[in-house]
Amino acid sequence: MAKVCLPGAPDVRSLGPATQSPPPINFFYEHFHNSIRTELDSLSRTVAKLTSAPEAVAADLLHVLQNRYRFLEQVHTYHTSVEDEVVYPALECKVRNVTSAYTVEHEHEGGLFEQLTQLLALALEQKGKQRAATIRQLDCKVEEIHTTLRKHLAKEEGQLLPLLLEHFTHAEQAELVAQFLCCIPLAAVDAFLSWLRPIVPDQEQEQLRTQVCSVIPDKLLLQLIKTWLSPSAGSVIEAGGWPCNWRSSHVSKDLRPRMEAPPRQPTLSQMLTQQCSQQPPQQAQQRPPLQGIRYLHEAIRSALASFVKEAKALRANGSIDPLALNALVERQRLLRSVCHFHIASEEDLLLPAAREFSSGDEHGQQCYRHCHNEHNNETALLENLGRLLNDVKACSRRGAREAAELVGELVDSATAAHTAISDHMSREEVEVLPVLMKHLGAAEQRTMMWRSLRAMPLRLLERVMPWVAGKLSEAEEAELLDNMRLAAPSMDAALVELLCMWARRGRTPDAASYKGQDDPTQFSNETCGRAHPACSHAPRSAPSSHSETSSHETLAAPLHADAALLAGCKRRPSRDPSESPDPKQARLADPGTGQSLGQDPLSPSPGPRFLGQPVQVNPIDHIFQFHKALRRDLRVLEKEAGSYGALLADSKSWPAPDLLKQLEGRFHFLWGIYRAHSEAEDAIVFPALESKEALHNVSHAYTLDHLQEEQLFRDVHKVLARMRSTRSLAELRDFAGQLQRMCAAMRAALEVHVRAEEQELWPLFAEHFTKQEQEDLVGVIIGRTGAEALQSMLPWVTGSFTMDERMAMIDSLRSATKNTSFERWLETTMQPLHPAPTPPSPSQGKEEIEAAVNSVAAADPPESSAAAPLESSAAAPLESSAAAPSASALNDVDGVFRPGWEDIFRMNQKQLEVAARRMWADDSLEPERKAYLLHGLMASSYIVAQQRVQGPSTTPLPQPCPVGLTYHDAARGILGCTHYARRAKLVAPCCKRIYTCRHCHDEAEDHRMEQLDVEEMVCMDCGTQQACAADCQHCQRRLARYYCHICHLHDDEEGRSIYHCPFCNLCRLGRGLGIDMCHCMHCNACMHLSEFGKHKCRDLSACPVCTEYLFDSNLPFRELPCGHFMHSHCFAQYSHYNYTCPICVKSIGDMTAYFSMIESLVSRPNDLPPEYAKRTQAILCNDCERKGETTFHFVYHKCPHCNSYNTRVL
Structure with missing residues (x-):
């Protein structure tokens, strides 16, 4: 995938201080990224061989892939940990709101690696067709990981790298590189640098070493990093012991020559014996050195028990305190890291050694296999716990009712994790550690303990050492430190001194107050932290505080959940059906469950959530709930693509063409829906977020996502086109496999994208937008969505909802469109609202995609400032007049009223008032006579005007047209009437008479015909009376170019564009909503897109002169300078007698x-x-x-x- 840069982003090579040396951050964001891409390319070639390899070769390739992906997963872990812990917090202090989406992606990528590991292990256990089916799944998972990683790396280089080069000096960048080295496990630093060193020029390595060493204030840490960065560091790998998880088989063949791997790997017991021979003799000890493992176990047990206790307090107290919740998130993240590296050391050190010593003991071997399985389960439990924490965090920020249920799930998950991990540790202490203590001497145990410590990164050890040592007695602590000094080789003297210094922090007076809390996060990174924190610098491109929001911008809505739900909830039943209660199975069944455990919320916390009060559903919620339906259809598309590929793999004949058409139709429908949603976000939602001062830059990463995801859709479209055009069954099989992989990658990319939006962007609307502002946004979004798109989208979206969610969404739409006729349109077209979506048929696929895409297409140049109803026979501008103008109105050529001399006395209402007062004061008149004269005097102007307009008329009213031919243009033989060109007549539902259109009926009858109630028509070609339709059922002729099944409107005029507005609930002139028109929910009027941002919102209610409802009037109307409206002919009459608006009394012209x-x-x-x-x-x-x-x-x-x-x- 090509690198994607933000529009206008500067060239990264031109940024930074004016110096000859390359920026130190290039080591991380250029060389490291390129090494990852190289490894991905090599892995892709190996996986391609696997899919076509025979059974015997496939097993060997699976072993190779297992080791190499384990290596890549570790590299990815180092990459994400340094960004989450160091780079992103530093960047956020200078440029706000740019990293939250990337943190979510990190967690999702970690979940993908976990799923891949499980698939590789499963494939190795299977044979035959089962293995072949698993390999197909594996192929798709590889495509997911590779696409996701490349997309993530390109986004970082396009958005974050230019910001780092612009806002960080070379010294600050060097600090970040030093922190990166501290985030790599100690046992893997040398091997990692040996892998990366060959692609970094020697001169740049020397400059980097000088820059990094110049910014490290601690002498011990400086000595350690100097050793790592020295050119001869690769030769010390063997002396310090080959790092766990970094054996030569873990690295690709292309990279293997770079690492000076030992030609032959000794057994673990031989390595321990060789290393302990270098240790000096020591007197016998009362406790074996492996007792240190139990010390770590006890600390983890205690911290997990404290975590469960605080989670239960969160539920019992009836409130979700954001500070307490953030503390739990940070603690879970640290405990997950400790358990992750401890499990890695057990898998590579303790369990292999115990298995070696118990080779003839079947019970022991079974126990070790059980421990291995428990490790996988513990990892899944901790991941699930992190996911729930972030779900609670996001829902509580929104004030969502689901937060109550999620807290209950959180307590259950924390309890399950505590129980499982505690039982597992107890099993190891009873069945594993005694075996090792029996067969290993004190020196060998010390070596094993030392290697277990070296499996952790330096930054983590700075927090773990005081946490574990603080729980020990002085004698136990002294014994633990002595064992480290004896086990460590001489070259690690600086490291030992660092660890001892950190361990002694656990006995300081400040640390003593933490003992009762069992919280390792209380110990900070003082040595491995930044010498010059970025937060000490004033932010350059963001406000000084996230909380700088005015009171009217903050949603004053209830931020509470239901206490009754919270008290008894166990498992949320309304979760996505694909999610499984079992965390391990959930990771395989639902790939898109990666969560962010990184950044704190970018916005100010809205305060505690009191769980005993009702929760208010925010209007914007239903826009984001669109994601639920999107996830569902992405999985269905991937499943159907997989089924099609499996059918081709087992078939020797050409499959039915309808299967490919159905697959293509579903894809096109999904593409159109996605495009409509993403363009609405880019054009409406994201600008609204960016308009808030505290939220600048918050949406840029998601805009990049849209660009990359659109390219994924295009790529899938190209593959489908090739499948449709190929005539070779072998090529079709290859394309089907490619399609399955690409659908899986597209689903993974979109799932992490929508997950990040829900977790990071969705809560911002509850915190920074009032309910009215949210309703306005919803109104603007759906006001640019055509009737056809809404008619296909609403059942599709609500099909994935519960009944409560469905009704809440419809109520929210009704509220946002309360000034319009949307509810009537909804009742007409969406009754009943389908409980489940109807998959698009092959013939409907392209029509639905066109409707969805057209609803968000670019606008054409405007022709008028507002849309006139199509029922108006003359599509004239709004300022045109229906009545003959007076002499003074002849100068109204530019639409501005300018009264003249002849109007001055007729418009003087004050003179009428003076005459009325005189008449009222005349006591000679009888009261009845006085009232009559006063009424006539005050109404005289209107009476005279009406008489002048109407005049005497002797013409009889027109009679109903007979059933026969009528013409719109007789000379050209075009059927219809004076209003419309059409080949059908309507049967009026009110009087059952036949007219060509409703205007013809209204002119002939003394009542009006309701267009929406029309049910029957008469074809003018064959004379058949039938139900309204676009075509005649008898002669099969098309009755008009345009037909609306709601308005029952036929129009056959060539070159006229018409669309049905679901909010006006009538047909109007124009290409369509979102194309060249949009509907304003406040004005309740359609207007050109170019006018939407400039117009003044006014309620288009009734004409103030004749009181006729302007919204569905077929007469032209005009807008006054004050923004109010009246009929054009009413204005012509009214302006003879007054020059002020009858509503606001402002002048109505120049x-x-x-x-x-x-x-x-x-x-x-x-x-x-x-x-x-x-x-x-x-x-x-x-x-x-x-x-x-x-x-x-x-x-x-x-x-x-x-x-x-x-x-x-x-």
């Missing part, structure tokens, strides 16, 4: 000329009596909404701020 006319009237001399000439008046301007004082006048008052005469007296 009043410059009109106000100039008033100014000329007001400024006439001697217009006011002398006693009023110098009087002022307090006014409020309706246009600028500001108060002020102006010259008094009986009618007109000018605003002193904006010169408007649209004012009122205070």
Whole structure:
């Protein structure tokens, strides 16, 4: 896979200080990455041989692969540990929010290696067809690992490496390299550097050694690292003992010559005897040196028991304290590391030696095999515990109800891990350690104990030594340290002094307070930590605090879960069906379960979660729940690809073509759904996150994921195309195998991506977005999704939900679209909502993908500012007028109303009010007569206007059209009516009469026809009355180019683009939502995409003049400068008598000329009596909404701020 860089990212070679020496970080992010890629290439060639190798050769290749992947897994462990513990925290202190996704990927990759190890072991135990089937699974798992690793390395080099070069000096980079060396097990440092050294130029090695040594303040550590980096370090491997897990067979053939491996491996007892012969004699001891193993066992037991106790307290207290939860995450991570390296030392040292001494004891051999199996189970239990911790962490940050159930699962998992590990250690202390103590002398036991310590990294030992030694008596501690000094060779003197210094920290007064807590995380890395922490530098590209969010940006929602659920939960039944309760089986059955145990949340903690109060479902939750359906279909696609490949492998004839079509249809449907989702995230969700000051840079890694995943989809598409075009059965088999591997890799890549989004991004919306902001985001997302895409996506997504989740999602969509007709569309198209998704048929596959892809396609240049309903016979701009304009309206060429002289007195409402007051004060009129005259006076303007518009008419109302031919364009022979071109007529459901369209009906009848209630039509070609459809059932003719099954709208006009908006629930002009149009949920109107970001949201309710509902009106309407709307013909009439908006009283046009006319009237001399000439008046301007004082006048008052005469007296 090609390296992917962020857009605009600088060339990494041009960054950093101006110096001739290469950046030290290149040792890690260039040479180390390239070595991993080289090893992946070599492994790919070996795996390719395995798939076609005969039975005898396959067994040998499996052994080779087992060793080499074990080596690669260890290399990956060193890579991820230094990043999680050192590099990422340092980078986060300078550039916020860039590493969280990578930490999740590390855990997922570790899970993939674990699954591969189990498959390799299973394949070695099987034979025949069973082995062949397992090898096919193995082939897919290899593709998953290789694709995932290459994708991860490319992302790091594209995003993180440029940031490290830009923000870290060479000295700081050298510190990071030193920390990397401290994260490698002591026994493997020399071998690892010997493997890496040949690809690093000698001059660069010398410069790196100088730079690293110059930044290490501790003399003992400096001496140790100097020894590691010296050119002759590779020759000391034999002297210090071949490192556990680093035998020559573990390294690829291409790399094996680089390591000076011994030609022949002695037995373990011979190696121990040879090394202990170098130790000086010592007096007899009361306790055997292997007692140190029991000391470590006791510390692990105690820490696990304390972990279980605190997990139970988390449930019993009824609250999830984020600080306590973070502490548990860190403690689990450290305990997992200790157990991992301890298990590795037992597998390579203790158990082989005990098996050698008990070669004739069948009971002993069975016990050792049982211990080996228990090691695998313990690893799975600890991984499952970490996964649950991160699930609890993510759910509690969101305030999700699942957090309560997960805490119960966490307690069960911690208890199971504590019980299993304690029982296993007790078994070893009873059945393994006594055998070793019996057959090994004190010197040999000391050597074995020393090698067990060397199996751990230096950074881990700095925390383990004081933790274990602090639990011992002074005599036990002194004895333990003496055994180390006696066992270690002279070249390790500096290392021994370091370990002794760290062990003595466990007896300091500060350490004494930790004894009751049994928490090894209390001991920090003082020696192996950074000399100049990155956090001491001011951040350069992020705010100083993650908590800098305003109060209105924080969701004030309940952050609680149900105490009743928490008290009695054992196992969450609503989990993904593919997950198994057994951790070991779950790792094989559900590959996408890797979890992050690294970074703390990037946002401020929302505080404790009180578990006795209800939990609020956030609107954004249902966008992320899309991932559940995506996971399900990815697994189904992988399974179907595997079934197709297995069918081809066992068949000598060509398979049915429908199988490939079905597979291709499912893939295209999934690709379209994924593309719609990823483009919605890139265009809407991620920019919303980045707009928050505390969340800058949080989404960049996920954008890179989308680019890489889109390429994976394209690659699969190419393979499917080749399968469709090939005519060779052998080629088809090869392509089918390739397809299966690529589907597995694509599934693994997408699973870790969505997992990271759920764990890191999803909680941010609960912490930084109000519910209204989340609803707005949901509205924008679905407002760009077409009706066809929604109609196919909703059943697909909800098919993976429980009934409660399904109803919650529908309720959330209804809330986000409450101002629209979406609910009616939902009832029309989605009843009943299918409980399970219907797999797309081969013929539907491409149609569904086109609907999903078109919903997020790029927009075309706008033609109008809003979408007019298609039912309007003239698709005119919104400002067009339906009524004849007055003289003053003739200058309205640019859509702006400018009143003239002839309108001035007719628009003066104040004169009408004066006349009304005079009439009301006339006591000579009877009350009834006075009321009648007042009503006529106030309504006179409207009555006259209506009479002028309507006028006398003697034309009779049109009669219903007979069942016959009507034409849209008679000259060209185009059937239809004046409104539409079509070849069908509608049967009105209200009166059962036949009309060409609903407008023809409304013009002819005294009632309106409801378009959505139409059920029958009449074909104008054959005259058959039938149910509404796109084609005639009798003559099979197409009735129109466009047909909507909801609106029952036929339109055969050439070149006209129409789409159905599910939120307007009617058809509109345009190419479609997400293509060139979108629907604003606040305005409840469709508009061009280019206008969406610039428009003012106004509720498109009723015309304020005639009170007709504008949303489904077929008449053109216009937007006033204030943002309100009215019919164009109503505006033409209304503007004769008033110049202010009837809703907000602002001016409805450009009043410059009109106000100039008033100014000329007001400024006439001697217009006011002398006693009023110098009087002022307090006014409020309706246009600028500001108060002020102006010259008094009986009618007109000018605003002193904006010169408007649209004012009122205070």
